[in-house]
């Protein structure tokens with residue numbers, strides 16, 4: 781049976797993901813949730829996210845870097861020229877598969893809605909802030925909320941949203 785394709789992201793109401801190559805905020809509780817979700821998992825990341833996420837190799841995570849160029853990677857990792865190739869690398873490995881950004885890898889994963897079981901682990905970060913990288917449109921899809929933990933940090937909301945294959949896309 782095909783594994784669930786997980787996406788994990790923290791976004792503002794205006795879908796801001798990042799600014800100046802990093803995160804526009806610092807929320808330790810959100811980073812702890814990210815670590816807990818992705819520990820031991822295969823993590824598909826664009827080259828810039830791999831650059832920005834200094835601890836991507838920790839907690840047993842196995843990054844697969846999407847990069848169409850020959851620019852050097854910050855640390856050694858399997859490299860794939862596009863999203864389908866990265867997914868094929870991940871499928872050959874055991875464990876959960878998480879798409880961890882940036883914007884094109886998320887868009888490529890969301891484009892599989894309806895064809896593949898997706899699960900979106902979203903952190904909503906308020907208030908709105910300026911940014912230069914955005915998460916794709918996501919709330920037009922017929923997600924089903926799943927129970928999850930509640931954030932203690934003011935301004936953070938944790939959501940777990942499920943979209944089985946065949947549920948529309």
Ligand SMILES: NC(=O)c1ccc[n+]([C@@H]2O[C@H](COP(=O)([O-])OP(=O)(O)OC[C@H]3O[C@@H](n4cnc5c(N)ncnc54)[C@H](OP(=O)(O)O)[C@@H]3O)[C@@H](O)[C@H]2O)c1
Pocket residue numbers: 788789790791796797798799800801802803825826827828829830832846847848849850851861862863880881882883884885888913
């Ligand atoms: N808030 C969050 O949850 C979150 C999560 C992740 C990242 N971020 C933030 O988002 C920013 C990074 O994201 P980003 O969207 O700018 O960059 P990114 O997707 O991480 O990296 C972009 C690079 O990845 C490669 N790439 C991505 N998709 C590709 C595809 N479909 N085919 C071929 N190559 C592809 C290309 O590498 P080459 O140039 O080598 O071809 C491209 O230049 C940072 O600010 C980071 O902190 C935030």
